[in-house]
Amino acid sequence: MASEPVEEEYISDIGPPDFREMLPPVIKKNYGKWKYHEVLKPGVLVHVAESGDKVYTVRAGEPRLMSTQSIRQICELADKYCDGYIRFTTRNNIEFLLTDESKIDDLIKEVEELGYPVGGTWDATKAKYSLSNIVHTQGWIHCHTPAIDASGVVKSIMDALFDHFKNMDLPGLCRISLACCLNMCGAVHASDISLVGVHRTPPVPDDDAIRRTCEIPSTVSGCPTGALRPDMKRKTIIVDESKCMYCGNCYTMCPGMPCFDPENGGVAILAGGKISDARAPARLSKVIVPWLPNNPPRWPEVVDVIKAILETWAA
Missing domain, CATH: 3.30.70.20 (Alpha-Beta Plaits)
Structure with a gap:
């Protein structure tokens, strides 16, 4: 006589994996028991636990969109120096997590040889701040309604502000964000400095x-x-x-309602946004430059305005 088939419980959605499975052992061991942290130099932090254990973080800026080859190169460095542990931040930074301080300089050398600058940190106790990396939306590479590119504009701006990312030479935190159209999937309207792509002509029905x-x-x-x-x-x-x-x-x-106009589409600059309610209520950015031309591949007018705003504030 054949045995009755055993029905296994079907799980339709198991959700994301438990984040604790991916923590480095030293962080899992000292979870919630950290005593203090310090910034050793731009791009390098140390967190000290109550047990005396230390975790060193090396932060490097990276582009928002990366090839699989680039990701493999980064993971190889994580295997070599960090026992395979690495994290990507919401502002497009890579953070290598180490327990051996002697490996820091060699790691920084190899990271920068790959083209990723180490920096983007700040020390509030000394009032020294680096410029954080710029977050942005999709732009021409993927979005179907952009008024401007995203990656190209951000690359041009960061090339001009590169030293502020590498050095802690700003008087306070400054976050720059970019959205390639008014839909703002990046929610940039609450950043210190915001760039928004704007269409200025209605769609032309085909x-x-x-x-x-x-x-x-x-x-x-x-x-x-x-x-x-x-x-x-x-x-x-x-x-x-x-x-x-x-x-x-x-x-x-409807694909028959194109809204693109290379002559009239451009960039608006906003400033003064704030997400948190620390010390003062959260607030939205306000327009300070309503329109600048969409002038690829380096967007010189946009870069000049952003650089002037940041350096006037930092002076």
Whole structure:
């Protein structure tokens, strides 16, 4: 007689792995029992536990988008110096976690040979701060509604501000963020200095593409300001330019509503944003430069303004 099949419990979603499985042993051992930390030099920190154990952190800036080859190179350094432990921060930095202080200088040398600058730290007890790395959205490489690029603009700005990342020479924390369009998937509007790509012209309906690829009622209802209305006789869409706020949501709904204009699209600069409520309430950034030209590949006008703002504040 055949045995009855045993039904195994089906798990549809196990969720993310437990973060504790990925902690270095010294951090797992001293979790929640840290006594203090110090900044040894720009880009290098030490955390000291109540037990006397020490963890050294070497922070290096990296681009937001990386190739698998670059990630493998970084992981090889982590295997060589950090027993395989590494972390990536939300502001596009790499942090190597070591327990052997004697390996720090050799690690820094190899990291910088790969092209990643070590820095981006600060010491509030001495009022010495580095510029943190810039966070940004997708830009031309992936986003479908960008008014500007993201990676290219950030690269150009950081090239001009590179010394402020390497050295702790600023009077306070300063965070710079960039969004390539007004949808701001990077939520940059609460940063110290913000760059936002802005469209300044309404979408131009491509009647043939709308007829072939778009669902007109869904596209019309997707406009947040009611700037679209259907033209059922011609089977297309009409734009009320007086109501359009250039968000590009109609292009998300319908490929026949392109909103790109290389002459009129540009960059707005905002400043004064703050996320935390420490010492003062959180607040949104305010526009200080409403428009600068979209001028690749180095965006000189944008770079000059950002550099002037930062260095005037730091003086």
